[in-house]
Amino acid sequence: MTIHKEGYTTIALSLLFIFVLNAIIDYRFADVTWLRWAVYVASFALFVIVLQFFRNPSRSFVTGNNLVICPADGKVVVIEETQENEYFKDKRLQVSIFMSPVNVHINRNPIAGVVKFFKYHPGKYLAAWNPKSSTENERTTVVVEHANGTPVLFRQIAGALARRIVWYVKEGDIVEQTKEFGFIKFGSRVDIFLPVGTKVNLELNQVVKGGITVLAELA
Structure with a gap:
């Protein structure tokens, strides 16, 4: 380590x-x-x-062309269809992972592809489990387009304790699955937005590991 x-x-x-x-x-x-x-x-x-x-910590990462890998350590707190209004502006399947202060806080690319969109938003510091944190807290939004044309959006969200979001990607970058795309300090959350109908392999309250746990499978 x-x-x-x-x-x-x-x-x-x-x-x-x-x-x-x-x-x-x-x-x-x-x-x-x-x-x-x-x-x-x-x-x-x-x-x-x-x-x-x-x-x-040293890890043996899991990769797969059609797999979506968990971008962070933590606990699954949301699996639901919701309206994504920043980029897609339509219904998406949202999966949210809450990272407590004792989790590893490295954020990893859930898929490989090209970064089609990136934006940083200054904002509030609501508790990370608050539903409004996804749209009102300090956050970044990243959209990576898979080789098959499927775009996946993932969002770093600062929590009540987190006061700094770090990111390592920008629009146009070609990213590798499980490689670091950012870091959030002292408690936070990552949201992932997938096409409706995507097969999700997780359950609510499941504990996951970034770069290892398979979150979903793309069609």
């Missing part, structure tokens, strides 16, 4: 904060042993939490 590049700055700042905090405690409360040890333990716990959030 390695640490993702998006974590380098945050981890460095966390270490600086922990060092300064412990130095102050040691200087001001040198005789209060219980307080010093409490701060030591809390500092260690904080560092471990930050470190695990940016982990990048």
